Amino acid sequence: MRTNSRNGQEAVAHLVEKARSGDHGAFELLVRRFERPVHAVVVSSIGDSPDRPDIVQETFLAAYRALPKLREPEKFGAWLYGIASRLSKNLLRKKRGREIYFAEMGEPETRAGGVPGPHEDASRKEQSRELAQAFAELPERQRAALTLFYSEKLSYGEIAAFMNISLASVKGLIYRGMAALKEMLPRRMES
Amino acid sequence: MDCEYIKENLPAFIDGELEEDAIVRVESHLAECEGCRSELEDLRRTARMIEDFLEPRAMDESVADGVMANIASQERRLRVPLMTRLGWALTGAAAAVLVLVVLGIFGNTSGTQVIADEVLDSAVADHARTFELFKKQAVNSAVRDPEKAVGMLRMEIKFSGLEEKTSQLIKMLAVSRHPRKNEFNKYIASVHEFLAFVEEPPLKDLSVTREALEKKAIELSPIEVNFAKGQGPEPFQVSIDIPEDLDETTRRFVLAKRDLYSGNFGSAAKAFSIVARQVPGNPIAEDAKYWMVYSGLQGGSAEINMGEDVVIPNHMPLRREIGKDVIRWVEHRHSQVKGDTRRIMRMVEMIGKKVGVIIETSIDEDGRSVIKVEQKGGGSFIKVEQGSNSGNETSGMLKIKCQSGDKNQKKEEEEERNNRP
Numbered sequence: 001m002r003t004n005s006r007n008g009q010e011a012v013a014h015l016v017e018k019a020r021s022g023d024h025g026a027f028e029l030l031v032r033r034f035e036r037p038v039h040a041v042v043v044s045s046i047g048d049s050p051d052r053p054d055i056v057q058e059t060f061l062a063a064y065r066a067l068p069k070l071r072e073p074e075k076f077g078a079w080l081y082g083i084a085s086r087l088s089k090n091l092l093r094k095k096r097g098r099e100i101y102f103a104e105m106g107e108p109e110t111r112a113g114g115v116p117g118p119h120e121d122a123s124r125k126e127q128s129r130e131l132a133q134a135f136a137e138l139p140e141r142q143r144a145a146l147t148l149f150y151s152e153k154l155s156y157g158e159i160a161a162f163m164n165i166s167l168a169s170v171k172g173l174i175y176r177g178m179a180a181l182k183e184m185l186p187r188r189m190e191s
Numbered sequence: 192m193d194c195e196y197i198k199e200n201l202p203a204f205i206d207g208e209l210e211e212d213a214i215v216r217v218e219s220h221l222a223e224c225e226g227c228r229s230e231l232e233d234l235r236r237t238a239r240m241i242e243d244f245l246e247p248r249a250m251d252e253s254v255a256d257g258v259m260a261n262i263a264s265q266e267r268r269l270r271v272p273l274m275t276r277l278g279w280a281l282t283g284a285a286a287a288v289l290v291l292v293v294l295g296i297f298g299n300t301s302g303t304q305v306i307a308d309e310v311l312d313s314a315v316a317d318h319a320r321t322f323e324l325f326k327k328q329a330v331n332s333a334v335r336d337p338e339k340a341v342g343m344l345r346m347e348i349k350f351s352g353l354e355e356k357t358s359q360l361i362k363m364l365a366v367s368r369h370p371r372k373n374e375f376n377k378y379i380a381s382v383h384e385f386l387a388f389v390e391e392p393p394l395k396d397l398s399v400t401r402e403a404l405e406k407k408a409i410e411l412s413p414i415e416v417n418f419a420k421g422q423g424p425e426p427f428q429v430s431i432d433i434p435e436d437l438d439e440t441t442r443r444f445v446l447a448k449r450d451l452y453s454g455n456f457g458s459a460a461k462a463f464s465i466v467a468r469q470v471p472g473n474p475i476a477e478d479a480k481y482w483m484v485y486s487g488l489q490g491g492s493a494e495i496n497m498g499e500d501v502v503i504p505n506h507m508p509l510r511r512e513i514g515k516d517v518i519r520w521v522e523h524r525h526s527q528v529k530g531d532t533r534r535i536m537r538m539v540e541m542i543g544k545k546v547g548v549i550i551e552t553s554i555d556e557d558g559r560s561v562i563k564v565e566q567k568g569g570g571s572f573i574k575v576e577q578g579s580n581s582g583n584e585t586s587g588m589l590k591i592k593c594q595s596g597d598k599n600q601k602k603e604e605e606e607e608r609n610n611r612p
Contacts, residue, residue: 024259031255039254043245050368053254057365060258131244149206150238151245156208174202182237 009074009161016073019064027067031060034077036152037162038084044147045088045140047132055091059084078164085140134184142177145170194220197227201234257364257376263383264361306367314363315375318356322382325353326408357382381411405448440470444479 012033018026035056042055062083063076070079135143144163148154154162156170163170197220203209204217221228357379364375388407437445447462463483470476 024262027262028255028259031258035254053368053372054365056254057257057261060254061261064258064262128244131240135241135244146241147245150242156203156206171199171203171208174206175199178202178234178237178241179198181241182233185237185240 009077012076013073016067016070016076020067020073027064030076034080035060037077037148037154038080040147040152041081041084041144042088043151044143045085046091047136049091051091055084055087058087062087075164077162081144081163085144130185131181134181137184138177138180142173142180145173146177149174194224194227197221197224198230201227201231202238205231205235205238256373256380260376260380260383261361261365263380263387264358306363306369308367308369311363311367311369311375314360315378318360318382319378321353321356322385326385326411353382353386357386385411440466440473440475444475447479447482 012030015026015030015033019030038059039052039056042052042059046052046055059080063080070076135146138146141163145159148159148162149156156167156174160167160170165173197217200209200213200217204214209217221231360375361379364372364379367375369375385407388403443462444466447459447466450459450462460483463479466479467476467483
């Protein structure tokens with residue numbers, strides 16, 4: 001896996017170099033390659049906020065503008081992660097706060113006005129909301145690692161490369177995130 | 192063994208992310224330790240819950256088109272000096288949007304304000320009308336007087352206000368949550384493609400100006416918007432003046448072109464095929480071959496049989512274009528029939544092999560078809576015919592037969608028949 005990841009990083013570095021020399025096609029490939037992980041990071045940070053797509057797009061546009069400044073092209077992914085996470089935080093600072101978006105994330109059938117969907121099972125909804133609240137309380141990097149793994153199905157190695165951390169740290173983030181959720185959700189576990 | 196160490200490794204164990212020797216260590220510890228086994232079960236349940244919880248957050252649309260359209264627009268603005276504001280002529284709705292923009296949406300891409308869907312619809316409709324008009328004027332200028340085409344087109348860009356309207360629309364799209372936002376972004380990309388085409392090298396070579404522009408204009412079809420009555424763009428049509436003194440073949444050729452632009456692909460294809468057969472060796476016949484295949488691929492109802500009479504020569508750019516058209520057609524069909532992807536892919540590859548382009552197909556992780564084209568040497572026949580056997584599953588499908596023009600011709604035809612379901 002490590003070799004693959006290194007090959008992947010070389011390919012990414014090559015595309016970054018081409019994009020720097022004005023090759024739009026190369027940059028488009030980079031966008032397609034990273035749009036899903038970036039989206040996952042944004043989701044892990046701002047939940048179901050309607051600003052999600054804009055933050056994802058703005059991440060790539062900011063990356064494009066700053067491309068000449070990127071020192072280590074093979075770490076393009078990690079760099080994107082940093083941009084996406086910074087933009088998401090900026091948004092949260094301006095807006096009403098993460099918890100509310102995550103609460104909405106736990107209520108997929110609930111309309112904006114707070115009226116529950118007609119066919120929604122009350123206890124299931126309650127559980128979902130608990131999980132959303134618990135998830136929102138996790139530290140940011142734990143949320144990011146869990147989302148990249150469970151939503152985007154990235155391997156631990158790919159997550160390590162994307163977040164620019166060691167494999168052991170990925171393991172640690174996922175374990176601590178899981179353990180915290182397990183502790184916060186005793187009622188759910190019993191049911 | 193240290194339970195804490197084992198517990199830390201349990202999620203990776205559940206997720207299949209542990210190395211072989213670590214798996215063995217965890218398993219042998221679990222066999223001995225009740226506490227860790229119970230922890231394992233708890234973590235498994237938690238993992239399932241998280242998976243359920245996060246799963247629906249998967250992204251369902253590609254952002255690449257929007258990003259690339261935005262970049263293209265920014266760079267165009269840097270490259271091309273700002274055009275005169277003469278051509279603004281905004282409609283009422285677009286003017287209302289302009290007010291919104293002036294009120295502070297500029298530069299705010301995080302989207303604290305939203306453009307109403309109806310307003311965006313109206314702006315797109317307005318833009319589409321301008322764009323269609325521009326394409327029409329562009330081709331008309333080139334057809335009437337290729338020598339002056341470049342200058343004329345620059346004037347058209349200026350007076351149609353297309354440049355400004357496009358950058359306005361991009362700003363609106365940035366703060367829109369319209370359900371068709373992605374599609375509109377693609378439309379913008381196609382507008383940029385045409386504008387770039389007008390300024391790029393093809394125009395410097397006047398002999399290809401007209402051909403290239405015509406093709407491009409048809410290729411970039413207008414976006415469908417729920418236009419208010421009478422607001423939609425006029426269908427793309429070109430009026431071609433036919434001089435009196437043309438010889439019969441040229442006249443037929445020009446008439447075929449007019450059919451093509453009016454959407455009468457069948458009769459256009461037929462007329463082109465007649466020209467191609469009548470004057471072998473004449474440059475106009477070479478053109479006719481291309482346009483014949485092109486008309487056929489656009490959905491003509493004619494049965495065009497080039498057979499032994501017409502051989503597509505070793506004319507690489509021409510053959511590459513045909514290859515691309517085949518692909519466009521297949522992609523179009525694909526989006527319409529949503530059929531078995533692999534079957535369609537096999538067909539594309541087979542066609543590519545015979546037309547003389549190397550086509551690599553694959554399916555990316557999101558299930559989209561990825562098609563790469565490269566050209567290679569060798570002459571070949573190409574035969575295009577429209578399926579007429581309505582009532583079965585191939586109804587309305589264009590069947591493309593390409594023959595390699597050598598001894599294996601029959602064999603390959605046979606092979607193709609076998610591959611057909």
